[in-house]
Amino acid sequence: GQNIDQPTEMTATEGAIVQINCTYQTSGFNGLFWYQQHAGEAPTFLSYNVLDGLEEKGRFSSFLSRSKGYSYLLLKELQMKDSASYLCAVKDSNYQLIWGAGTKLIIKP
Amino acid sequence: GAGVSQTPSNKVTEKGKYVELRCDPISGHTALYWYRQSLGQGPEFLIYFQGTGAADDSGLPNDRFFAVRPEGSVSTLKIQRTERGDSAVYLCASSLTPGQGYNEQFFGPGTRLTVL
Numbered sequence: 001g002q003n004i005d006q007p008t009e010m011t012a013t014e015g016a017i018v019q020i021n022c023t024y025q026t027s028g029f030n031g032l033f034w035y036q037q038h039a040g041e042a043p044t045f046l047s048y049n050v051l052d053g054l055e056e057k058g059r060f061s062s063f064l065s066r067s068k069g070y071s072y073l074l075l076k077e078l079q080m081k082d083s084a085s086y087l088c089a090v091k092d093s094n095y096q097l098i099w100g101a102g103t104k105l106i107i108k109p
Numbered sequence: 110g111a112g113v114s115q116t117p118s119n120k121v122t123e124k125g126k127y128v129e130l131r132c133d134p135i136s137g138h139t140a141l142y143w144y145r146q147s148l149g150q151g152p153e154f155l156i157y158f159q160g161t162g163a164a165d166d167s168g169l170p171n172d173r174f175f176a177v178r179p180e181g182s183v184s185t186l187k188i189q190r191t192e193r194g195d196s197a198v199y200l201c202a203s204s205l206t207p208g209q210g211y212n213e214q215f216f217g218p219g220t221r222l223t224v225l
Contacts, residue, residue: 041218042113042200042216042218042219045213045215048211050211087151089151096154096157097154098154099153101149101150101151102149102150104149
């Protein structure tokens with residue numbers, strides 16, 4: 001079967017750094033996505049990794065290791081507005097997205 | 110430019126009734142997806158259209174669910190004989206033709222369906 005695992009909830013402090021992990025087992029791999037979803041809103045695209053390594057985009061970075069079936073999203077200089085759910089999704093051999101359940105990130109002042 | 114739009118934003122109906130949910134994708138996006146999301150869960154795939162045809166409907170839970178995209182743009186998700194378990198947020202997303210490369214999916218704001 002296909003499976004995406006992420007922690008259910010994490011808490012971090014404003015101004016700090018947090019790393020959200022994602023492990024996956026899918027039928028084929030054509031890239032991994034991270035989306036942000038604020039409560040009551042639609043998911044919005046954050047990052048895409050298809051090759052191993054780190055992709056940096058401002059305060060957010062995403063890492064991929066295909067051999068380990070592992071990715072993480074790194075958020076630096078946390079702001080209160082970063083409180084949201086972060087969804088990991090893998091594009092499988094049919095080019096369809098398989099979604100994790102999301103990690104709810106709580107930022108405390 | 111205009112993003113993905115969905116109507117209605119909220120729909121309350123009674124068990125056993127029929128509902129239609131509409132999605133208007135980004136102009137030029139050939140791929141359209143319907144998902145269902147329950148609280149605390151990721152999106153659950155329902156159906157994917159490439160143009161007018163349903164390329165993958167393997168996520169539709171049963172034959173009460175049906176979707177169309179007759180002109181390759183607007184899509185309607187139809188649910189017959191609604192059940193309380195159908196209550197969820199129904200998300201629509203569109204993208205360029207999926208394939209290699211990231212072709213991110215752009216999501217609409219969703220329709221919150223409540224079946225009483």
